[in-house]
Amino acid sequence: MTVVQTNAERPARLRPGLFERFSSMSKVDLLTRILVVAATLALLAYILLPVYWMVKSSFQTNGEIRALPPAWIPQDWTWQPYLNANRLIPLWRYVMNSLFVSGTAALLSTIIACSAAYVLGRFRFPGATLILGLILLTNLIPAITRVFPIYFFIQNLNLLNSYVGLIFAYVGFSLPFAVLMLRGYFETAAPAELEEAAMIDGCGHFEAFWRVILPVCLPGIAAVAIFTFLNAWNDFLWASLLLNQGEMKTIQVGIGDFAQEGGSVQYVNAYMAACVVATVPALVVFVFVQRWLVGGLTAGSVKT
Amino acid sequence: MTRQKYIFCYLMLAPALLVTAALGIYPMLYSLWMSFVEFDLLRVNQFGTPFVGIDNYLAVFADPRFVQTVLNTVLFTAFSVAGVLVFGLLLSQILNGKYRGRTALRMLVSVPWFVPPAVASAIWMWLLNTDRSPINFLLQDMGLITSNIRFLSDSTTWGPLSIPMFSIIAVRVWNGLPFAIIFILAALQSIPASLYEAAEVDGANLWQKFWYVTLPQLRPVLSILTLLLVIGGLGSFEINYIMTGGGPQNLTNIMAVYSYQQAFSFFRFDLASAASGVIFIMTGFISVFYLRSQFNKGTR
Numbered sequence: 001m002t003v004v005q006t007n008a009e010r011p012a013r014l015r016p017g018l019f020e021r022f023s024s025m026s027k028v029d030l031l032t033r034i035l036v037v038a039a040t041l042a043l044l045a046y047i048l049l050p051v052y053w054m055v056k057s058s059f060q061t062n063g064e065i066r067a068l069p070p071a072w073i074p075q076d077w078t079w080q081p082y083l084n085a086n087r088l089i090p091l092w093r094y095v096m097n098s099l100f101v102s103g104t105a106a107l108l109s110t111i112i113a114c115s116a117a118y119v120l121g122r123f124r125f126p127g128a129t130l131i132l133g134l135i136l137l138t139n140l141i142p143a144i145t146r147v148f149p150i151y152f153f154i155q156n157l158n159l160l161n162s163y164v165g166l167i168f169a170y171v172g173f174s175l176p177f178a179v180l181m182l183r184g185y186f187e188t189a190a191p192a193e194l195e196e197a198a199m200i201d202g203c204g205h206f207e208a209f210w211r212v213i214l215p216v217c218l219p220g221i222a223a224v225a226i227f228t229f230l231n232a233w234n235d236f237l238w239a240s241l242l243l244n245q246g247e248m249k250t251i252q253v254g255i256g257d258f259a260q261e262g263g264s265v266q267y268v269n270a271y272m273a274a275c276v277v278a279t280v281p282a283l284v285v286f287v288f289v290q291r292w293l294v295g296g297l298t299a300g301s302v303k304t
Numbered sequence: 305m306t307r308q309k310y311i312f313c314y315l316m317l318a319p320a321l322l323v324t325a326a327l328g329i330y331p332m333l334y335s336l337w338m339s340f341v342e343f344d345l346l347r348v349n350q351f352g353t354p355f356v357g358i359d360n361y362l363a364v365f366a367d368p369r370f371v372q373t374v375l376n377t378v379l380f381t382a383f384s385v386a387g388v389l390v391f392g393l394l395l396s397q398i399l400n401g402k403y404r405g406r407t408a409l410r411m412l413v414s415v416p417w418f419v420p421p422a423v424a425s426a427i428w429m430w431l432l433n434t435d436r437s438p439i440n441f442l443l444q445d446m447g448l449i450t451s452n453i454r455f456l457s458d459s460t461t462w463g464p465l466s467i468p469m470f471s472i473i474a475v476r477v478w479n480g481l482p483f484a485i486i487f488i489l490a491a492l493q494s495i496p497a498s499l500y501e502a503a504e505v506d507g508a509n510l511w512q513k514f515w516y517v518t519l520p521q522l523r524p525v526l527s528i529l530t531l532l533l534v535i536g537g538l539g540s541f542e543i544n545y546i547m548t549g550g551g552p553q554n555l556t557n558i559m560a561v562y563s564y565q566q567a568f569s570f571f572r573f574d575l576a577s578a579a580s581g582v583i584f585i586m587t588g589f590i591s592v593f594y595l596r597s598q599f600n601k602g603t604r
Contacts, residue, residue: 032510040398043391044412047478051415053438054427069441109323116320119313126310131321133595138328140532140591142539144560145584146331148338148573153331172327179320205312234420236542241568252422256546259426268430275423286418 054279058082058272065269081269082277088267091274093247094254099281101163101243101250102232105170109178110225112171117182118209122192132183139176143237151241159242166243166250173238174228181227185220186213226289233282251278336584338577345571360578369554370562370579375464377558380473380544381537387477388533389526392484397514399485400492417482425546428475432456459552466555468548475543480536484529491525492518531594535587559583 057065058081060074085091119125120132150169159165194216195208203211214221239250249257255274339360341353364370399410416424431437432455440452458467495518503513519526541560544550550557550565559579567576 026509028509028511036394036398039394043395046474047413047416047481049438050424050427050431050478051419053431054423057430068436070436070438072438112319112323115316119316123309123313125313128313129599131317133599134329135320135324136595136598137588137591138324138332140535140594141332141587142535142541142560142583144539144541144563145580145587146328146335147564147580148567148577149331149334150327153326169327172323175320175323176328205309206316209316230418234422236420236422236546252420255426256422259429259546271426272430275426278423279419282418282420286414 054272054275057269058276060269062269081267081273084267085270085273085277088270089254089258089261089274090247091251091254091277094249094251095277095281097163097248098233098250098252098278101166101170101239102229104163105167105174105232106225106229108167109171109175109228110182110221113175113178113182113224113228114214114221115209117179118186118213120179121183121186122195135176135179139180143173147237147241154242161243161245161248163243163248166239169238169242170232170235173235174231177231178224178228181224182217182221185224186217189220190216223289226285230282230285230289233285332584335577336581338573339581341574343572343574343577345573356574360574361581364575364578364582369557372464372554373550373557373559373562373579374582376469376554376556377538379464380469380476380540380556380558381534383470383473384476384480384537385530385533387473388480388484389530391477391481392488392529393522395481396485396488396492397518399489413485414482416478419479421479421542422546424475424479425543428471428478429456429547432471456548457552459555461555468552468556472544472547472556475547476537476540479543480533484533487529488522488525491522495521527597528594531590535590535594538587539583 056072056074059077059079060071061076061078061080064071064075116135120128150172154160154165154169157165159168190213194212195203195205198208198212199205234252235250236252236256239253240256243249244253244257251274255271255278258271258274338353340355340357342351342356342359343353344351395413399406399413419427431439434440434452434454434457437452437455439455440449443449443453453467455471456468460466499517499521500513503517508516539560540558541564544556544558545561545564548556550561559582563576563579563583566572566579
């Protein structure tokens, strides 16, 4: 196909080349396109600059980070801030705390959510809609509206500043989300014929669920577990209330407190290094679940 | 057989129901109750928690700081939702095209998503540091400003708006944008190509195709997204709490932060609950609206 061909002669199915696309474009479209590209570049700068600035600052020396004007590219790359961060605050301990608390909470809430999501997605029974509505409502209404009673509740159980108390709160906090996501997943990934066949073979309801449905749905369940893990990992509000003492803090609260302990003034590079460390596990996990994002998110809307 | 099925259903639901009731529904109702009694932690041992009706609500609304906070919250939500929607629509259009490097671009754009809010606040605080912000140096080099912008501490106001408010909104939009993009992108991909072909036959330009084909097709998704973003915005806490703590001079205070401070700085759990009660009423209203639309969709 040559460039000189006019639009009318062009076979409809062939995709036009780049040059032709621009030359055949009306002036309005060309202008729109230029504006859109310019806006996109500006937005990309907005999205990436903070991340770049964090990573860059975490590799700069103490002297360099104080220099004016600020350097866009570090002159001598150094690991020192990472070592300093771990000296100034128990960084690795915080990361381990977070891993432990978020991991346990994710495991527990996924197990509880699995069984609930399955019956809510598969069976019709009195009260099903009401229960689903309540779960959705709990998922929607912001956490701040239930923070104080839960704080007293955990306090009365003598679980303030313990891992158990925080894990407990996280299970309650991520359960509705997990139920909604899994419910959507069970509906699409496991056709009802599957357990009908199993029940003809003599399985009970629970056996059909346990032996047939769960294994089929394992990838989705894993994705939901990872999501609930991420939710707990990212949380600041609950952790700052329920577990804010000494070495048991989660990494988010550790970073929040680091700001007051000189992180924002004296030790900015170490502070940024701590931020990188707090982001990397989420990043790794995120790369794994990226494929499930769309389905999982849209499953949150009820499809009765 | 049916009875057996019901028993199975309720047994499977029991743990989830217990957790939702104990850590979801009950605390919400308890919090509402706290907003109708006197609950001053420093006086509670001596005076208990007598019922005071709507006095707590009257008290918080008589506090000019709270009134300003409500206004701030509404503006914060409106601006951040608008920002997320406009930027999200634009970027998802770009990401929906077919060209090399699209996957890489998608990854780059979703970067802020896995930055935890506490970290997002920390890195933006450093990026917006008055004396060392690269943005200030860039603007000075271009000759647009003569003195550094105090992004988080300038208390000059234009009505309820101020520079710190816009900085906070920028961080919120930054953190929330990837979610919106992924959401819109999924919807964009389900628009049938034949609609665009038909528009092309009619001689529509890009802008008209967007306005008459894309937007109407996206409407259901955009309305759900807007509801979710508004609810999230009204209850937003971390960024404002960490970055400014509501300051300077209450300019960036929002309801969740006000509520938290009433409770854990002044031990007035009744006033805190009244403030969070206002959030509950606003978001509850929107949620019911949302639930109704969702359930209606199913029965149609």
